[in-house]
Amino acid sequence: MPKRTILLVDMNSFFASVHQAEDPSLLNKPIIVGGTPNNKYKGKVIAASYEAKDKGVYTTMSMYEALKKCPNAIIVERDHTLYSRYSKIIMDFLRVIGPIEIASIDEAYVDITERVANGTAPIKIAKYIQEILWAKLTLGCSIGCSSTKTSAKMAADIKKPFGYVHLEQLQFCSFFHPQKLSKLHGCGKKTEEKLNKHNIYTIGDLAKADPLHLKLILGVRGEWLQKVALGKGSDNLNTIREKGDKTIGKEKTFSQPTSDSEEILDLAKKMIELLCSRLTNKNLRAGTIAIVYKKHWEEGRHSKSITLKHGTSNPEDLYSMVEKLYEENLSEIPIVLFGIRLSNFRENSFIQLTLF
Ligand SMILES: [Mg+2]
Numbered sequence: 001m002p003k004r005t006i007l008l009v010d011m012n013s014f015f016a017s018v019h020q021a022e023d024p025s026l027l028n029k030p031i032i033v034g035g036t037p038n039n040k041y042k043g044k045v046i047a048a049s050y051e052a053k054d055k056g057v058y059t060t061m062s063m064y065e066a067l068k069k070c071p072n073a074i075i076v077e078r079d080h081t082l083y084s085r086y087s088k089i090i091m092d093f094l095r096v097i098g099p100i101e102i103a104s105i106d107e108a109y110v111d112i113t114e115r116v117a118n119g120t121a122p123i124k125i126a127k128y129i130q131e132i133l134w135a136k137l138t139l140g141c142s143i144g145c146s147s148t149k150t151s152a153k154m155a156a157d158i159k160k161p162f163g164y165v166h167l168e169q170l171q172f173c174s175f176f177h178p179q180k181l182s183k184l185h186g187c188g189k190k191t192e193e194k195l196n197k198h199n200i201y202t203i204g205d206l207a208k209a210d211p212l213h214l215k216l217i218l219g220v221r222g223e224w225l226q227k228v229a230l231g232k233g234s235d236n237l238n239t240i241r242e243k244g245d246k247t248i249g250k251e252k253t254f255s256q257p258t259s260d261s262e263e264i265l266d267l268a269k270k271m272i273e274l275l276c277s278r279l280t281n282k283n284l285r286a287g288t289i290a291i292v293y294k295k296h297w298e299e300g301r302h303s304k305s306i307t308l309k310h311g312t313s314n315p316e317d318l319y320s321m322v323e324k325l326y327e328e329n330l331s332e333i334p335i336v337l338f339g340i341r342l343s344n345f346r347e348n349s350f351i352q353l354t355l356f
Contacts, residue, residue: 004235005122005145007110008152009094009129012140012161014106015047018086019076021138030055030073034063040075041067048073050161090133097125101149101237101300109149111237126164146172150185150233172231177204186228186298191218203229224298236302238292248278251292251339259334261326268322271340276315279342285311287344289318291325294337301337304329311346318342 011017015033020026030052034045045066048057055070067073087105094100094110101109112125126143133139144156145166154176155165167175176183181192184203198217200206206214207229214222227233250271258264268291279286290305304325312318322340 002113003147004111004113005116005147006149006152006235006237007112007122007126007129008103008144008149008156009090009108009110010142010144010153010156010160011090011106011133012142013047013049013053014086014139015078015083016049016052016076017139018083019079020049021086022082024138026074026076027138030057030070031076032057032063032066032070032073033076033078034066035075035077037077040077046078086137086139089137090139093132093136094129097129099237099239101239103153109152109237122166123164126166130162130164146231148228148231148233148235149237150228151231153185154183167231169231173204173207176229176231177202177207179203181206184225184229187225191221191225194218220296221298224296234299234302238301238303246345247341247343248275249292249339249341250274251337253294253297253337254335257295257334257336259330259332261331264330264335264338265323265326267338268326268340269319272315272318272322275340275342276313276318279313279345282345284345285313286318286342287311287346288342289321289325290341290343291322291329292337292339292341293330293335295333295335297336301339303341305341307344311344 016031019031019033028051029049031049032045032052033047034043036042041063043063045057045059045061045063047059052070052073057066057070057073083105091100091102091108094108097110097112098115099111103109112122115125116122122145126145129143130141133141140161142156142160142163144152144154146152146155147169151167151172155167158165180202181187181195184206194217195206198213200209206226209226211223211226214226218225252267288305288307290303292301292303294301306321306325
């Protein structure tokens with residue numbers, strides 16, 4: 001597989017910044033999002049602008065503590081509808097740059113491999129994203145660039161706000177290997193404690209640990225975490241839109257990895273039957289058919305899809321496409337989860353009308 005180039009775009013102090021973008025009189029002022037509708041001095045800090053963070057305010061701190069640290073802070077009530085609206089605008093913009101995977105309301109991976117292959121430097125693309133988001137929305141973001149998702153994510157965390165850090169695998173290793181395990185994305189406190197007991201303290205210790213020993217400590221997860229420590233995590237973006245886009249699907253997790261194509265395609269057939277009856281009930285055709293899968297339990301879902309011009313609700317058509325996707329991408333490969341997703345729906349009546 002050729003090396004991919006992936007950006008992680010992380011919005012800076014997203015909730016607080018959105019309030020500043022909506023009301024420019026709040027720009028460059030200490031903003032705290034939090035409080036309760038009855039009492040703004042109660043509850044916990046949900047978000048804070050950099051001006052408030054500079055005074056020592058952080059998320060999850062009590063409002064009482066926060067206001068002691070930053071008495072002149074402006075308190076704003078949270079507004080999730082507003083954040084979702086901004087998030088959608090940002091994601092729609094990023095989708096123009098390349099295929100994206102939405103990681104959270106204010107974070108997305110963007111695959112820029114194709115643009116880089118056509119001669120545009122990653123830094124140029126990153127700076128363009130930062131400039132446009134600032135010019136159009138008055139929102140800042142930090143961007144990390146690397147050949148895997150986790151490395152890009154960790155690179156983005158190095159410099160905030162408005163940072164851009166590009167780390168190739170070797171640079172990733174020399175930067176992160178001396179650092180503590182808590183800096184490793186995906187390594188929680190419990191895992192860190194477990195590894196510490198076996199004299200694994202730094203990301204570098206984990207990278208050079210005996211794989212079998214790791215497997216004993218962490219199970220199959222050990223293998224995955226060691227890959228991440230080596231800057232070799234997944235570079236496969238789950239580009240299916242989870243939110244806002246209507247999707248119907250079915251999936252199954254296996255208790256053992258399987259590459260038994262007969263078993264999997266049999267399962268696919270049953271899933272398609274169920275999904276097709278739901279399509280027919282709603283008088284819909286699916287324009288996009290995707291298979292989703294995981295090769296390891298800990299990783300995110302991968303997907304491969306086919307998009308049809310007119311869509312279909314015919315089980316046999318759908319099955320032959322699923323079979324094609326499976327044969328092309330997963331034949332002989334052990335997987336631990338398999339599923340089918342349909343999206344991009346059109347109404348049957350609309351299709352009939354366009355035929356005239
Ligand atoms: Mg963020």
